[in-house]
Amino acid sequence: xxxxxxxxxxxxxxxxxxxxxxxxxxxxxxxxxxxxxxxxxxxxxxxxxxxxxxxxxxxxxxxxxxxxxxxxxxxxxxxxxxxxxxxxxxxxxxxxxxxxxxxxxxxxxxxxxxx
Amino acid sequence: xxxxxxxxxxxxxxxxxxxxxxxxxxxxxxxxxxxxxxxxxxxxxxxxxxxxxxxxxxxxxxxxxxxxxxxxxxxxxxxxxxxxxxxxxxxxxxxxxxxxxxxxxxxxxxx
Numbered sequence: 001x002x003x004x005x006x007x008x009x010x011x012x013x014x015x016x017x018x019x020x021x022x023x024x025x026x027x028x029x030x031x032x033x034x035x036x037x038x039x040x041x042x043x044x045x046x047x048x049x050x051x052x053x054x055x056x057x058x059x060x061x062x063x064x065x066x067x068x069x070x071x072x073x074x075x076x077x078x079x080x081x082x083x084x085x086x087x088x089x090x091x092x093x094x095x096x097x098x099x100x101x102x103x104x105x106x107x108x109x110x111x112x113x114x115x
Numbered sequence: 116x117x118x119x120x121x122x123x124x125x126x127x128x129x130x131x132x133x134x135x136x137x138x139x140x141x142x143x144x145x146x147x148x149x150x151x152x153x154x155x156x157x158x159x160x161x162x163x164x165x166x167x168x169x170x171x172x173x174x175x176x177x178x179x180x181x182x183x184x185x186x187x188x189x190x191x192x193x194x195x196x197x198x199x200x201x202x203x204x205x206x207x208x209x210x211x212x213x214x215x216x217x218x219x220x221x222x223x224x225x226x
Contacts, residue, residue, distance in 0.1 A: 033214075042200075048213055
């Protein structure tokens with residue numbers, strides 16, 4: 001079946017521009033996560049949704065970062081007034097807890113470059 | 116979630132077993148050991164997880180020591196496509212806990 005998809009795959013933004021990154025999770029998956037991965041580092045948690053409710057946004061680095069999932073399916077990560085330090089790969093993952101396994105399925109990521 | 120320690124990098128000859136170690140000396144009784152890998156330019160991929168017992172699936176085997184303070188991921192016959200960064204993560208397998216990846220082990224399979 002279809003996996004997690006993300007768009008665009010690549011985004012170049014000039015410093016100060018706003019960007020919106022989209023995530024289409026696996027159909028029926030309740031949980032959705034956003035991660036940020038800097039070059040040479042492991043992914044770092046940004047925020048978590050259960051259906052449409054944003055239950056954890058402790059990893060968002062600043063108030064320029066905003067995420068939403070209004071209908072409990074597609075999610076959008078928005079970054080306002082982008083800065084060079086925002087350059088990273090943004091990964092989306094979804095999961096539907098099958099007992100205790102709770103594995104997360106990741107999309108290919110969106111590579112954001114801020115110039 | 117408990118912290119894990121992994122070697123930065125490892126090499127393995129194609130066709131041989133790749134044994135990737137992970138230390139998690141502060142693991143709690145209700146924390147599982149998970150392994151994910153990330154092939155270049157792709158998102159992380161789940162491999163296997165376990166609590167106490169050794170586990171095996173079509174991708175790999177997971178060996179957890181009796182005191183649960185360390186574990187080893189075994190790829191029995193490594194191929195070039197197994198070249199990736201491998202992440203060992205310990206976490207409670209309930210609720211909606213996010214994953215703490217660390218920097219992982221970069222495994223290079225050599226022809």
